[in-house]
Amino acid sequence: MRCPFHGILGGMYAAAFAALIYFAWPAWDYYRLPLQERPHAEQHADYKPGGTIGHGVGILGSSMVLLLFVYSVRKRQWLGLRFGPMNRWLSVHIWLGFMGPLFITLHTAMKFQGIVSVSYFSMMAVMLSGFVGRYIYSQIPHSSTGDVLSLKEIDEQIDQLGQTVASQSIAGEEILELTREYAGRLEQPRRRGPVLWLRILLYDLTRWYRPWLFRRLVHEAMPQLKPAVLHELSAVVHKRSMLLRRRAFLDAVNSVFDLWHVVHKPFAWIAVIIMFIHIAVVVLMGYRWIF
Amino acid sequence: MRCSGRSAGSSILALLLFVSFGRSAVAQISPGDLSKPHEKLEGMANCTQCHEVGKGPSREKCLACHQALQERIQQGRGFHGRMPAGQVQGCPTCHSEHAGRDFELVHWPQGEKGFDHAQTGFPLRGRHAKLECRQCHSDTFMDKNLKGPDLNRRRTFLGLSGDCLGCHFDEHRKQLGTRCVGCHNEETWTPAPVFDHAHSRYPLTGKHVTAKCGACHLQVADRSGSDTAYTQYKNLKFGACTDCHKDPHQNRLGPNCTQCHGTDGWKTSAQKSVYHDKTDFPLRGKHVSVACDKCHKTGDVLATLPHARCTDCHKDPHANRLGPDCTQCHSPAGWRTLVQKGFDHDRTDFPLRGKHVATPCEKCHTSGDKQARLPHARCADCHIDIHRGQFAQRPDSGRCESCHSLDTFKPAVFTVKDHAATRFPLAGAHLAQTCLACHESTLSDARGKYRRYRYEDRACLACHQDVHAAQFVLSDPPKQCTHCHGVEQWRLPNFDHNALTAYKLEGAHKAVPCLKCHKSEQIKGQIVVMYRETPNTCESCHGGKRPAGDVGQKG
Numbered sequence: 001m002r003c004p005f006h007g008i009l010g011g012m013y014a015a016a017f018a019a020l021i022y023f024a025w026p027a028w029d030y031y032r033l034p035l036q037e038r039p040h041a042e043q044h045a046d047y048k049p050g051g052t053i054g055h056g057v058g059i060l061g062s063s064m065v066l067l068l069f070v071y072s073v074r075k076r077q078w079l080g081l082r083f084g085p086m087n088r089w090l091s092v093h094i095w096l097g098f099m100g101p102l103f104i105t106l107h108t109a110m111k112f113q114g115i116v117s118v119s120y121f122s123m124m125a126v127m128l129s130g131f132v133g134r135y136i137y138s139q140i141p142h143s144s145t146g147d148v149l150s151l152k153e154i155d156e157q158i159d160q161l162g163q164t165v166a167s168q169s170i171a172g173e174e175i176l177e178l179t180r181e182y183a184g185r186l187e188q189p190r191r192r193g194p195v196l197w198l199r200i201l202l203y204d205l206t207r208w209y210r211p212w213l214f215r216r217l218v219h220e221a222m223p224q225l226k227p228a229v230l231h232e233l234s235a236v237v238h239k240r241s242m243l244l245r246r247r248a249f250l251d252a253v254n255s256v257f258d259l260w261h262v263v264h265k266p267f268a269w270i271a272v273i274i275m276f277i278h279i280a281v282v283v284l285m286g287y288r289w290i291f
Numbered sequence: 292m293r294c295s296g297r298s299a300g301s302s303i304l305a306l307l308l309f310v311s312f313g314r315s316a317v318a319q320i321s322p323g324d325l326s327k328p329h330e331k332l333e334g335m336a337n338c339t340q341c342h343e344v345g346k347g348p349s350r351e352k353c354l355a356c357h358q359a360l361q362e363r364i365q366q367g368r369g370f371h372g373r374m375p376a377g378q379v380q381g382c383p384t385c386h387s388e389h390a391g392r393d394f395e396l397v398h399w400p401q402g403e404k405g406f407d408h409a410q411t412g413f414p415l416r417g418r419h420a421k422l423e424c425r426q427c428h429s430d431t432f433m434d435k436n437l438k439g440p441d442l443n444r445r446r447t448f449l450g451l452s453g454d455c456l457g458c459h460f461d462e463h464r465k466q467l468g469t470r471c472v473g474c475h476n477e478e479t480w481t482p483a484p485v486f487d488h489a490h491s492r493y494p495l496t497g498k499h500v501t502a503k504c505g506a507c508h509l510q511v512a513d514r515s516g517s518d519t520a521y522t523q524y525k526n527l528k529f530g531a532c533t534d535c536h537k538d539p540h541q542n543r544l545g546p547n548c549t550q551c552h553g554t555d556g557w558k559t560s561a562q563k564s565v566y567h568d569k570t571d572f573p574l575r576g577k578h579v580s581v582a583c584d585k586c587h588k589t590g591d592v593l594a595t596l597p598h599a600r601c602t603d604c605h606k607d608p609h610a611n612r613l614g615p616d617c618t619q620c621h622s623p624a625g626w627r628t629l630v631q632k633g634f635d636h637d638r639t640d641f642p643l644r645g646k647h648v649a650t651p652c653e654k655c656h657t658s659g660d661k662q663a664r665l666p667h668a669r670c671a672d673c674h675i676d677i678h679r680g681q682f683a684q685r686p687d688s689g690r691c692e693s694c695h696s697l698d699t700f701k702p703a704v705f706t707v708k709d710h711a712a713t714r715f716p717l718a719g720a721h722l723a724q725t726c727l728a729c730h731e732s733t734l735s736d737a738r739g740k741y742r743r744y745r746y747e748d749r750a751c752l753a754c755h756q757d758v759h760a761a762q763f764v765l766s767d768p769p770k771q772c773t774h775c776h777g778v779e780q781w782r783l784p785n786f787d788h789n790a791l792t793a794y795k796l797e798g799a800h801k802a803v804p805c806l807k808c809h810k811s812e813q814i815k816g817q818i819v820v821m822y823r824e825t826p827n828t829c830e831s832c833h834g835g836k837r838p839a840g841d842v843g844q845k846g
Contacts, residue, residue: 035323036394038390039390039394040398049322113323116321279319284343285338
């Protein structure tokens with residue numbers, strides 16, 4: 001049964017994209033004008049960065065960027081704030097981190113000049129690095145609530161799945177042998193770095209193919225096995241092999257993830273600090289939107 | 292420990308990034324380069340030169356530099372000074388900034404040439420509309436005192452006064468004041484189309500109107516302007532004609548030329564008649580417009596000419612047939628026009644009387660030759676006989692004047708008395724009828740309908756209807772209407788039944804109403820009282836019984 005949160009999240013993406021199109025569509029010709037011709041365009045009063053609409057989407061995008069940090073607060077367990085499952089917060093964090101910069105892009109009216117452009121490009125770097133981080137994050141085993149599993153918890157899950165496979169040993173020793181062989185290809189990596197990440201990437205790109213290959217091997221060995229049983233068996237075997245694989249690569253992934261944070265966060269801080277400077281300068285110069 | 296190590300790394304990287312970006316970013320706090328004229332205001336320290344803290348770009352701060360413009364706005368002059376108060380939201384509304392060094396602060400939506408100059412209070416008309424902007428907006432014509440810290444005299448459109456003399460040289464050298472538009476417009480300088488000499492101290496009349504200005508207003512040498520001379524308009528003498536004109540009479544006839552001459556011309560002057568009035572031949576009518584030398588052929592206008600008779604000058608086209616006194620028919624007002632009104636037809640053998648007097652000559656003299664003799668013995672020589680010769684058999688051969696007069700054709704002068712002389716003298720009720728009751732338009736020919744005046748059959752039934760349905764015409768012998776009726780009236784109050792009929796009324800029959808015995812019958816749709824062949828036996832009226840005491844008639 002699908003979680004209703006995913007539906008809500010889909011709606012949030014749809015609403016945000018609709019709002020983007022709603023604001024950007026009438027100004028399409030304006031954005032395409034050279035900078036020196038824009039002040040003479042009719043839409044300038046509305047769509048310039050300080051205009052009624054341009055300034056409004058800037059405030060909206062900035063607010064979304066600031067809300068990103070709620071996830072950081074939630075993640076700090078030492079603060080004792082454990083509201084909501086982490087995986088949902090991460091989804092909202094990603095939504096904010098993806099849509100906020102797009103609204104801010106509208107606010108810039110494609111004019112990237114001055115100190116605030118540093119903030120903008122930092123923010124875009126954070127957004128792009130976020131996609132990379134999300135992939136790395138997917139390589140780390142998590143609980144259903146999004147909490148990172150300890151090694152002990154990972155091992156327990158692997159054993160549990162192994163027992164499930166064993167309980168379905170109606171297929172006999174041959175299948176167990178195939179299962180072991182399926183999982184046995186995931187030995188501890190000897191080398192880290194780009195080669196490791198190429199292996200991970202290659203594995204993920206061919207992940208769809210592996211259960212099918214397993215089912216074909218089993219079917220060749222045990223043609224009398226019912227398809228439904230075979231599918232259930234392959235799912236369990238696949239899940240267990242994934243877990244085994246991530247268990248085996250965990251140290252290497254964790255060290256890369258730490259490194260990713262070192263890159264992701266400074267750009268975020270730069271973006272936010274300059275954004276605050278920008279807001280302060282703008283307010284000081286008398287641009288207060290509708291207020 | 293891993294977490295703290297990660298945070299330390301992040302912090303160090305953030306610091307490095309901020310320092311590396313920050314240094315250049317501080318210099319770029321501006322959202323974009325200022326335009327070239329404002330280039331010197333670039334830099335973080337200069338933001339408040341234009342922006343008021345917390346309020347945005349300030350109009351006052353702009354005008355603090357643009358002082359020349361501020362002065363004009365305060366005076367309500369020029370494009371900015373004439374802008375409605377509600378429309379002025381601030382300088383950046385029109386003059387956007389931070390759009391790059393090459394950005395033009397002054398934007399012309401329709402191009403410079405398309406600018407509606409009327410918005411400045413100085414609409415361009417005539418030749419002004421064809422000039423290039425910088426032909427007027429140049430340093431040459433600009434107010435020399437126009438100054439300001441940011442004023443670029445090569446770029447600004449300020450500094451022109453709007454007065455003609457602000458740009459144009461005073462060709463009249465201060466003779467006529469500074470209000471050029473009182474005489475000139477913006478289309479052309481010469482001739483001055485607005486100028487009206489009538490408003491001057493010397494209104495032009497006659498030939499002075501068409502005379503060239505320079506004939507009176509002479510050139511005065513002067514090299515102070517763009518040319519070498521100017522036209523004199525002031526301090527001209529014009530009290531006497533001789534101030535401008537030479538006196539050909541060399542003062543023989545006095546200094547007042549206008550006694551004989553007018554401005555219409557020297558020779559054809561209307562004042563000529565004034566002079567001639569002093570002679571014994573005052574000029575009247577067409578003589579006034581005749582050129583002097585037409586009569587004074589020698590050229591000496593003061594020479595006395597014979598003038599007792601018209602023929603002293605004019606030829607007699609009648610070859611003396613009508614006598615020597617032309618004025619009996621003609622006057623000086625014109626030869627032809629007075630012929631028609633003044634000719635005495637009584638001098639001919641056809642004096643005009645009645646309506647002939649008012650008839651235009653050409654109506655009879657159709658050839659145009661009014662002196663031609665026309666036949667006129669009978670009316671029909673000119674007039675058409677509308678009766679188509681019905682009276683031709685009369686003893687007078689049907690002469691029109693027997694019935695009609697010259698004063699009017701209708702009504703005719705023919706009376707009842709005259710009718711007695713005709714073949715049908717009127718009597719009785721006929722005397723009370725109008726002419727046209729009998730003489731109706733029953734005849735017609737190619738020219739149309741006309742009235743019958745001649746009747747060959749003059750019997751009653753020629754005009755009247757037989758209401759008895761021919762009862763008496765068929766009787767033997769036939770009885771005429773006059774057997775019973777007279778012309779006095781139709782009804783027969785005293786009809787003598789005994790004398791005029793074969794059935795004598797006696798006794799009670801005398802008191803019986805006529806229609807008791809004479810019954811009506813319908814004959815051909817007409818109700819007819821039957822008189823003839825009325826049954827005359829007792830039984831035919833009374834049946835088998837005879838009234839008591841009635842002896843009756845036999846047969």
